[in-house]
Amino acid sequence: AQKITQTQPGMFVQEKEAVTLDCTYDTSDQSYGLFWYKQPSSGEMIFLIYQGSYDEQNATEGRYSLNFQKARKSANLVISASQLGDSAMYFCAMREVTSGTYKYIFGTGTRLKVLA
Amino acid sequence: EAQVTQNPRYLITVTGKKLTVTCSQNMNHEYMSWYRQDPGLGLRQIYYSMNVEVTDKGDVPEGYKVSRKEKRNFPLILESPSPNQTSLYFCASSLIGRGVEREQYFGPGTRLTVT
Secondary structure, three states: OOEEEOOOOEEEEEOOOOEEEOOEEEOOOOOEEEEEEEEOOOOOOEEEEEEEOOOOOOOEEOOEEEEEEOOOOEEEEEEOOOOHHHOEEEEEEEEEEEOOEEEEEEOOOEEEEEEO | OOOEEEEOOEEEEOOOOOEEEEEEEOOOOOEEEEEEEEOOOEEEEEEEEEEOOEEEEOOOOOOOEEOOOOOOEOOEEEOOOOHHHOEEEEEEEEOOOOOOOOOOEEOOOEEEEEO
16 A cells, blocks of 8 residues: 655754654555655644656755655655754655546654754 | 635534535645644545546545535535544645646644534
C-alpha cells in the first residue's frame, strides 16, 4: 500500500546548525510528487519544498533542500542554519497520480525544536 | 490576496446535528481537497475534487459528503456527526498540470468538536 513514513517523532537541533528530517515513501507509481510542509504552533500549513519523481536535481528553496534518493525511496528534508522560528511540526507528503486523479498521503510528522 | 478560506474556524456541536464547513478559494484552482488532522496520525485525505462536478473518495470518507457545483467552493458536509469526527479539518486547493502543480494551498483549518 502507498505509504509515507517519518520515523522521528521529535528532534532537537542547536540554533545555526543543520538538521535532516527523514522521510521514506512507498509507491508503485512512476509519476509522483513529494512535498514538505511546516506547521507552526499557530496551526497553519506552510508549503516548503517540492520534488517531482522525474526531477533529476534535488530541489532547493532557500535554507531548505530535499535529499531525493529515488532508488532508496527517500525524500529527506535538510534545513541549514536552523533558526528559532523553525521550531514546528514538519510533514512529508506524496502526491500520486492514478487514472488521471490526484491522491495525497501524509506522514505522521516530526516535531522539531530549535534550541538557543 | 490569493487564499483559501474556511468557515467556521471553530465549531462545537452535538451528535447527530447536521453541519457544513465551507471552503472557498480565489485562485481558479481545479483541484480541491479536504483533510482531517488527528494527533499521531498526520493529515488524512477525506475527499478530493479534480474539477467541477468531479469528486472522489480519499482514505477516510466515511461519515462525510462533499459537492463541487462551482469551481471556487468545496463544502464538507457531516450529515450526522459523531464524536469520532472531532478533529482539525483543512481544505486545500491547487492547480493541475505538469510544471504548475507544485503545491497545495491550505486554508486556516476548522477545529470541530462533537459532543
